[in-house]
Amino acid sequence: xxxxxxxxxxxxxxxxxxxxxxxxxxxxxxxxxxxxxxxxxxxxxxxxxxxxxxxxxxxxxxxxxxxxxxxxxxxxxxxxxxxxxxxxxxxxxxxxxxxxxxxxxxxxxxxxxxxxxxxxxxxxxxxxxxxxxxxxxxxxxxxxxxxxxxxxxxxxxxxxxxxxxxxxxxxxxxxxxxxxxxxxxxxxxxxxxxxxxxxxxxxxxxxxxxxxxxxxxxxxxxxxxxxxxxxxxxxxxxxxxxxxxxxxxxxxxxxxxxxxxxxxxxxxxxxxxxxxxxxxxxxxxxxxxxxxxxxxxxxxxxxxxxxxxxxxxxxxxxxxxxxxxxxxxxxxxxxxxxxxxxxxxxxxxxx
Amino acid sequence: xxxxxxxxxxxxxxxxxxxxxxxxxxxxxxxxxxxxxxxxxxxxxxxxxxxxxxxxxxxxxxxxxxxxxxxxxxxxxxxxxxxxxxxxxxxxxxxxxxxxxxxxxxxxxxxxxxxxxxxxxxxxxxxxxxxxxxxxxxxxxxxxxxxxxxxxxxxxxxxxxxxxxxxxxxxxxxxxxxxxxxxxxxxxxxxxxxxxxxxxxxxxxxxxxxxxxxxxxxxxxxxxxxxxxxxxxxxxxxxxxxxxxxxxxxxxxxxxxxxxxxxxxxxxxxxxxxxxxxxxxxxxxxxxxxxxxxxxxxxxxxxxxxxxxxxxxxxxxxxxxxxxxxxxxxxxxxxxxxxxxxxxxxxxxxx
Numbered sequence: 001x002x003x004x005x006x007x008x009x010x011x012x013x014x015x016x017x018x019x020x021x022x023x024x025x026x027x028x029x030x031x032x033x034x035x036x037x038x039x040x041x042x043x044x045x046x047x048x049x050x051x052x053x054x055x056x057x058x059x060x061x062x063x064x065x066x067x068x069x070x071x072x073x074x075x076x077x078x079x080x081x082x083x084x085x086x087x088x089x090x091x092x093x094x095x096x097x098x099x100x101x102x103x104x105x106x107x108x109x110x111x112x113x114x115x116x117x118x119x120x121x122x123x124x125x126x127x128x129x130x131x132x133x134x135x136x137x138x139x140x141x142x143x144x145x146x147x148x149x150x151x152x153x154x155x156x157x158x159x160x161x162x163x164x165x166x167x168x169x170x171x172x173x174x175x176x177x178x179x180x181x182x183x184x185x186x187x188x189x190x191x192x193x194x195x196x197x198x199x200x201x202x203x204x205x206x207x208x209x210x211x212x213x214x215x216x217x218x219x220x221x222x223x224x225x226x227x228x229x230x231x232x233x234x235x236x237x238x239x240x241x242x243x244x245x246x247x248x249x250x251x252x253x254x255x256x257x258x259x260x261x262x263x264x265x266x267x268x269x270x271x272x273x274x275x276x277x278x279x280x281x282x283x284x285x286x287x288x289x290x291x292x293x294x295x296x297x298x299x300x301x302x303x304x305x306x307x308x309x310x311x312x313x314x315x316x317x318x319x320x321x322x323x324x325x326x327x328x329x330x331x332x333x334x335x336x337x338x339x340x341x342x343x344x345x346x347x348x349x350x351x
Numbered sequence: 352x353x354x355x356x357x358x359x360x361x362x363x364x365x366x367x368x369x370x371x372x373x374x375x376x377x378x379x380x381x382x383x384x385x386x387x388x389x390x391x392x393x394x395x396x397x398x399x400x401x402x403x404x405x406x407x408x409x410x411x412x413x414x415x416x417x418x419x420x421x422x423x424x425x426x427x428x429x430x431x432x433x434x435x436x437x438x439x440x441x442x443x444x445x446x447x448x449x450x451x452x453x454x455x456x457x458x459x460x461x462x463x464x465x466x467x468x469x470x471x472x473x474x475x476x477x478x479x480x481x482x483x484x485x486x487x488x489x490x491x492x493x494x495x496x497x498x499x500x501x502x503x504x505x506x507x508x509x510x511x512x513x514x515x516x517x518x519x520x521x522x523x524x525x526x527x528x529x530x531x532x533x534x535x536x537x538x539x540x541x542x543x544x545x546x547x548x549x550x551x552x553x554x555x556x557x558x559x560x561x562x563x564x565x566x567x568x569x570x571x572x573x574x575x576x577x578x579x580x581x582x583x584x585x586x587x588x589x590x591x592x593x594x595x596x597x598x599x600x601x602x603x604x605x606x607x608x609x610x611x612x613x614x615x616x617x618x619x620x621x622x623x624x625x626x627x628x629x630x631x632x633x634x635x636x637x638x639x640x641x642x643x644x645x646x647x648x649x650x651x652x653x654x655x656x657x658x659x660x661x662x663x664x665x666x667x668x669x670x671x672x673x674x675x676x677x678x679x680x681x682x683x684x685x686x687x688x689x690x691x692x693x694x695x696x697x698x699x700x701x702x
Contacts, residue, residue: 001360002438002456008701009352040394043409047418047446054449056409056420058394067398069407069422071442073449087353087449089702091422091440095398098405098424098438103454105353105702347700350359351440351456 002099007336007346009105015345016109016336017188018151021116024332026304027064028325029120032272033301036063037327039275051076054088057326060095068092070106070329086110086140090333100351102337106329109336113328114226115144117271118246121320122222123152124303124310125269126244130221131157136213136234136257137227138163138173141248145224146177147185150202153222158206160216164233170209177207214238225249225257225281236261241315247281251323260285266319267311269300280323353450358687358697360456366696367460367687368539369502372467375683377655378415379676380471383623384652387414388678390626402427405439408677411446419443421457421680437461437491441684451702453688457680460687464679466495468622469597472671473573474503475654475661476620477595481572482508487564487585487608488578488600489514489524496575496599497528498536501553504573509557511567515584521560528558565589576600576608576632587612592666598632602674611636617670618662620651631674 031037039059046053058069072088079085088106093099133149135142138161150156161177163169181203189196210216217223217238225234226248234245236259245266249257263285270276277286277293285291300320303310311318340346382388390410397404409420423439430436439457444450484500486493489512501507512528514520532554540547561567568574568589576585577599585596587610596617600608614636621627628637628644636642651671654661662669691697 004357006355006357006700006702010701038396040396040407041392043391043394043407045389045391045411045418047411047413052449054418054444056391056394056407058407060396060398062398067396067405071420071444073444075447075449078448081448083448083450087451089442089451091442093405093422093424096426097429097432097434098403098426099434100438100440103702349357349698349700350361351357351454 002351003348004100004351005102005337005340005346005348007102007104007340009108011345012105012108012336015339016112018112018116018148018185020335020339021112021332022120022148022152024335025113025116025120025328028328028331029271029299029301030304031061031063032325032327033299033305037061037325039326059326059330061327061330062095064331064334065095066092066101066330066334067095068330070326072106072110090329092330092333092337102333104333104336109329109332111141111144113332114141114248114324115148117322117324117328118145118224118248119148119152121246121269121300121322122149122244124300125318125320126153126222127242127311127314129155130244131155132160132220133222133224134160134162134216134220136162136223136225137249138169139226141226142173143177143180143184145226145248147181149224151199156202156205158208160208160210160220162210162213162216164227164229167209167211174207174209178203227257228255229257230254232256232259234258236265239317241317244318246320248322250279250281250283252279253283256284257281260288260290262317262319263291266317268296268319268321269298269303269310270296271300271322272325273299275325276321276323280321282321353702354699355451355702356453356688356691356697356699358453358455358691360459362696363456363459363687366690367463369463369467369499369536371686371690372463372683373471373499373503375686376464376467376471376679379679379682380622380650380652381655382412382414383676383678384650384656388412388676390677410677410681412678412681413446415682415685416446417443417452417681417685418446419681419684421677423457423461441680443681443684443688453684455684455687460680460683462492462495464683465492465599465675466499468673468675468679469496469575469599470499470503472597472620472651472673473500473595475651476669476671477504477573478593478662478665480506481595482506483511483571484573484575485511485513485567485571487513487574487576489520490577492577492599493524494528494531494535496577498532500575502550507553507556509559511559511561511571513561513564513567515578515580518560518562525558525560529554573597578608579606580608581605583607583610585609587616590668592668595669597671599673601630601632601634603630604634607635608632611639611641613668613670614642617668619647619670619672620649620654620661621647622651622673623676624650626676627672627674631672633672
């Protein structure tokens with residue numbers, strides 16, 4: 001007889017905070033750079049092109065004692081019925097016995113761990129005196145990126161928000177982002193007043209929508225991209241020395257957010273060399289022969305461990321190319337399961 | 352917010368009976384022969400060769416309104432700790448919205464649907480005047496095969512049981528099988544006294560262990576194989592005219608239970624042409640050039656629908672080669688979920 005813990009979206013929203021996600025993703029990155037993670041083949045199926053698809057990403061993290069998967073579906077028509085378009089779940093299993101351990105909502109963990117991933121890349125690579133962030137893309141993922149970045153960085157004064165689809169989206173985003181940061185991220189630290197107060201100050205800064213991306217890129221110290229773009233929006237000539245780019249959008253063949261020539265001048269780091277070279281932002285520069293897999297400095301896990309210094313000077317352009325690892329979900333889920341076992345949230349059921 | 356129903360092994364053992372499984376598997380076979388089932392690529396991972404592995408089999412059955420997967424692990428060392436070696440689960444999702452519908456224990460459904468599959472193949476292909484069955488293999492799957500066969504066939508008088516590993520296993524199996532049939536299969540029909548009484552008579556027959564497989568094959572009207580064998584145990588010369596074989600063991604490359612020459616004389620049916628030609632009992636005869644994929648008469652679904660007569664005379668040798676479809680699990684799970692929604696077993700939890 002097996003007992004598993006079911007952890008709902010509501011539980012996750014109440015109990016998983018961005019610090020948990022950062023801890024889990026840093027652990028993942030270190031394990032990944034130590035070759036301690038095995039990812040299995042992804043299963044992908046297009047139910048109806050452009051309308052509905054699903055994928056199953058699975059893998060094992062022997063050192064963490066778990067294996068498991070995340071199944072995520074995208075059903076575009078759900079929006080018409082007021083339902084979420086992205087649904088799915090994560091399951092964890094005991095690596096020693098194969099027994100199922102936990103079933104968790106997938107979309108809420110994905111949002112947090114992706115925000116954490118971007119924030120970590122920037123924390124280790126951007127100039128310490130960075131003050132201005134340009135957020136490219138005002139979609140679902142943008143609040144997570146901003147929440148993680150502002151939490152992990154000190155001294156940020158201003159965030160510019162650009163949306164390629166419409167300036168109005170960027171305007172609307174800037175009008176509501178503070179409330180969102182307070183409600184969805186800050187509130188989860190209510191039990192830690194000192195951290196809460198520090199974070200509140202970090203979240204209480206200027207958010208400016210921008211229409212002219214070239215001008216915004218020229219000012220930005222840090223650029224985050226999180227869009228489904230298939231053509232470059234940011235040109236190499238616009239970048240000032242010392243800029244850091246965190247590219248989160250490209251996670252499958254054909255996606256591209258930035259000028260491929262940026263790869264000829266940047267110091268490039270990734271979450272996973274094999275994966276990003278095939279499906280990350282660097283896929284196209286590699287295919288065009290502008291960049292080689294061997295030009296990658298290293299996986300970010302080595303920078304986290306101190307085995308690589310990351311940025312070498314304030315004049316360099318640095319780039320973090322992340323296409324996401326299922327192990328981030330598994331380890332974040334494991335972190336949350338430990339918390340749930342301690343604090344008894346979620347529901348334990350017999351399976 | 353999603354609500355899903357969790358249906359435990361205990362629930363399944365109390366509520367899923369062999370008739371439900373037969374109904375679900377017949378539905379699967381018909382849908383499969385109508386090309387209404389899409390199976391995705393299988394994910395397989397060997398944690399430690401010969402000690403632990405896992406696979407994820409997934410697919411969609413649009414006509415049944417569901418998609419989903421079965422994840423099964425085998426952890427050989429579990430036996431030492433008194434735990435089951437085969438563990439895993441099935442999950443169903445709504446094909447219209449992607450929402451998760453149910454989480455079910457996997458091993459108990461697998462056992463039932465595999466028993467049902469074998470019984471169905473034999474029901475449609477064996478001579479109606481068959482009286483003697485030879486069960487080859489006295490492992491986990493044998494009771495399921497026997498339970499389904501005796502339920503679906505009329506006039507069976509005797510079951511011979513052969514185990515290639517040890518005669519003692521066959522003896523022990525025959526000593527305990529009736530109790531097992533009564534406790535694990537018959538008891539689930541307590542609410543249907545007429546069917547219960549008929550089935551009790553069908554289960555209350557002779558079970559004889561055999562040491563000499565050649566002699567048993569010569570007598571048998573029906574031969575069921577359910578072993579992990581990698582070399583033939585049954586030779587073509589031993590078969591009498593009119594024999595039917597249901598081969599359940601071969602489900603991956605390299606497995607073989609019967610003489611490949613049997614394929615040169617038998618009328619051969621399968622659960623799925625593509626799958627059995629690659630991983631079923633026919634894999635080796637095809638590779639040796641003794642049998643062609645085009646020699647397959649048809650998928651059993653066409654026989655169930657009446658589009659193919661199946662057996663043509665009492666003198667023919669017929670063969671049902673089944674290597675199993677994940678859709679059998681999904682549709683059996685769906686059948687059980689409907690029953691659970693009606694009779695309110697299992698636990699509904701928020702996800």
